[in-house]
Amino acid sequence: MTTDKEKKNLKNISKERLAYIYLPTHEMLNQWKENAEKSNTSLSKFVIEHVTNSLNQEKENPSMSTRVKLIEDNRRLKEENAELLKQIREQDSHIEMLEKEARSHVIEPFLEPNFKGQMHYSSNLINLFKKEIEVPKEELYKKLRINPLDADAARAIQIQIQVLEQYGLLKDIGGKWRWKA
Numbered sequence: 001m002t003t004d005k006e007k008k009n010l011k012n013i014s015k016e017r018l019a020y021i022y023l024p025t026h027e028m029l030n031q032w033k034e035n036a037e038k039s040n041t042s043l044s045k046f047v048i049e050h051v052t053n054s055l056n057q058e059k060e061n062p063s064m065s066t067r068v069k070l071i072e073d074n075r076r077l078k079e080e081n082a083e084l085l086k087q088i089r090e091q092d093s094h095i096e097m098l099e100k101e102a103r104s105h106v107i108e109p110f111l112e113p114n115f116k117g118q119m120h121y122s123s124n125l126i127n128l129f130k131k132e133i134e135v136p137k138e139e140l141y142k143k144l145r146i147n148p149l150d151a152d153a154a155r156a157i158q159i160q161i162q163v164l165e166q167y168g169l170l171k172d173i174g175g176k177w178r179w180k181a
Contacts, residue, residue: 021047099145107156121160129170129179136176 023029036046058066109115124144128135132143140157141148148154161177164170171178 104152107152111152111156111159121164122157125157125160129164129177132179134173134176134178138175140177 023032032046033043036043039046039049041049109120122144128140128143135143141154144157146153146157161170165172169180171180
């Protein structure tokens with residue numbers, strides 16, 4: 001027979017191993033209890049079994065992350081994504097500035113009526129016609145990534161097209177230009 005002192009000692013040992021959990025909803029508690037009953041086990045054994053199983057899976061397969069790790073990874077990836085988007089915007093702005101500068105070097109000779117020297121045609125314009133053979137007039141500026149409201153750029157492209165037509169390389173066929181080379 002156990003004495004009161006031994007019972008008290010056993011009770012203290014049991015309390016040392018006791019863990020309280022607070023579930024977010026009564027529905028979750030009821031669901032866990034139902035699952036434990038279906039497994040023919042107590043709620044404590046059910047929870048121990050599933051937590052142990054989950055921990056073992058994480059140990060065996062380190063790629064299985066805990067929720068906290070997933071949240072941290074998600075936060076880190078969002079920060080990286082924001083930084084990369086910022087870099088892309090900066091690079092796009094820089095590219096746009098460089099393209100505009102390069103276009104101005106191609107455009108200037110076509111805009112000067114008394115230009116002496118060698119004129120360089122827009123390689124984008126020539127490559128576009130070579131690639132597509134026929135280019136609808138309303139899509140030309142979009143395909144060349146030129147703002148049609150940029151009067152100098154639009155005028156320089158029109159002058160280049162006129163010269164290409166004079167040389168017989170382009171033909172106006174109504175709503176399109178056709179490359180003939």
